[in-house]
Amino acid sequence: MPDTTRSADPSPPADWGVVGHEWAIHHLQKSLLHGRARHAYLFAGPSSIGKTTLARAFAARLNCLHEDEAARPCGECRACQKIASGNHPDIALVEAEEVGGTLKIEQVRELMHRLSLRPYEGRYRVGILRRFHEARPQAADALLKTLEEPPPYVVLLLTAENVNLLPKTILSRCQPLRLRPVPVSQVAAALESRWGAEPERAELLAQLSGGRMGWAVRALTDPDALTFRDVALDDLEHILAENRVGRFERAQTLANPKRKAELRETLVLWQSFWRDVILVLSESRVSPVNRDRRALLNRLARELPLEEATAALQATRACLDDVGTNVNNRLAVEVMLLAYPGLRR
Numbered sequence: 263m264p265d266t267t268r269s270a271d272p273s274p275p276a277d278w279g280v281v282g283h284e285w286a287i288h289h290l291q292k293s294l295l296h297g298r299a300r301h302a303y304l305f306a307g308p309s310s311i312g313k314t315t316l317a318r319a320f321a322a323r324l325n326c327l328h329e330d331e332a333a334r335p336c337g338e339c340r341a342c343q344k345i346a347s348g349n350h351p352d353i354a355l356v357e358a359e360e361v362g363g364t365l366k367i368e369q370v371r372e373l374m375h376r377l378s379l380r381p382y383e384g385r386y387r388v389g390i391l392r393r394f395h396e397a398r399p400q401a402a403d404a405l406l407k408t409l410e411e412p413p414p415y416v417v418l419l420l421t422a423e424n425v426n427l428l429p430k431t432i433l434s435r436c437q438p439l440r441l442r443p444v445p446v447s448q449v450a451a452a453l454e455s456r457w458g459a460e461p462e463r464a465e466l467l468a469q470l471s472g473g474r475m476g477w478a479v480r481a482l483t484d485p486d487a488l489t490f491r492d493v494a495l496d497d498l499e500h501i502l503a504e505n506r507v508g509r510f511e512r513a514q515t516l517a518n519p520k521r522k523a524e525l526r527e528t529l530v531l532w533q534s535f536w537r538d539v540i541l542v543l544s545e546s547r548v549s550p551v552n553r554d555r556r557a558l559l560n561r562l563a564r565e566l567p568l569e570e571a572t573a574a575l576q577a578t579r580a581c582l583d584d585v586g587t588n589v590n591n592r593l594a595v596e597v598m599l600l601a602y603p604g605l606r607r
């Protein structure tokens with residue numbers, strides 16, 4: 263497949279419709295220069311940072327019908343529109359079911375069968391496997407065969423919150439792209455220009471998002487997201503004043519298997535909060551993400567030694583990793599809460 267992006271008079275690069283992650287887009291564009299995509303890519307990074315959005319945009323880049331390759335994805339053709347609405351017959355997305363929370367072998371097998379068929383209307387069959395760190399080991403094995411001998415028209419796009427949680431056999435066969443938080447100013451500008459947010463609100467949500475574009479959009483469009491955040495941070499404050507028994511009870515509520523997504527989001531928020539405590543404690547010039555909780559941040563920074571705040575951050579990270587795998591969630595949350603410092607009421 264010739265690529266016109268290398269012609270003498272190149273067109274300006276297409277807009278992928280993704281906020282931030284320019285280097286990753288550039289990298290993906292470049293990986294197509296030799297005429298075809300690699301077999302498998304891994305988009306890694308914190309939840310709601312834009313991994314799946316980027317994967318979908320790349321799928322559109324691969325299957326867009328615009329005749330000028332440099333203009334792909336055009337965002338307007340039949341293929342681009344079908345991909346945006348999740349209806350393209352050659353793009354399949356699988357992820358762990360919310361209840362139970364693991365990606366199962368049957369889901370991967372079914373996907374592999376679908377991918378083995380020639381593309382129906384696009385150039386590529388694209389399989390997007392979300393949060394692949396949640397795959398059961400057998401499900402990862404089922405993917406391996408396709409990763410080792412993929413049909414030339416198949417591209418696999420995996421996402422994961424933490425690369426270290428994936429089996430090495432999978433990791434070694436994927437091209438990893440580690441996504442970083444999007445600059446707050448860029449999140450704010452996008453909320454204003456693309457989602458029509460008022461400047462002040464865009465500024466606040468961008469700040470609270472910590473560079474997670476997906477969270478910022480959710481907080482703008484769904485009032486529950488902000489309420490959820492408030493409750494989660496209030497909960498954290500209460501937990502710090504609880505004794506062991508109280509913390510065990512909290513762990514049971516938090517680890518409810520039917521609310522795994524909520525647990526994950528709570529842990530992400532607490533992680534950003536402990537990072538803020540450390541910033542304030544170490545008198546960093548970087549401003550905290552959770553600036554609306556300044557009073558509590560200051561109190562913790564005053565009362566806690568740095569080691570305790572660091573231990574709390576590490577315990578939260580470890581719990582987040584455990585929740586992504588097949589570990590007993592309740593046990594993981596208990597271990598974390600017992601590692602948290604205590605506050606006088």
Ligand SMILES: [Zn+2]
Pocket residue numbers: 326327328334335336337338339340341342343
């Ligand atoms: Zn298109």
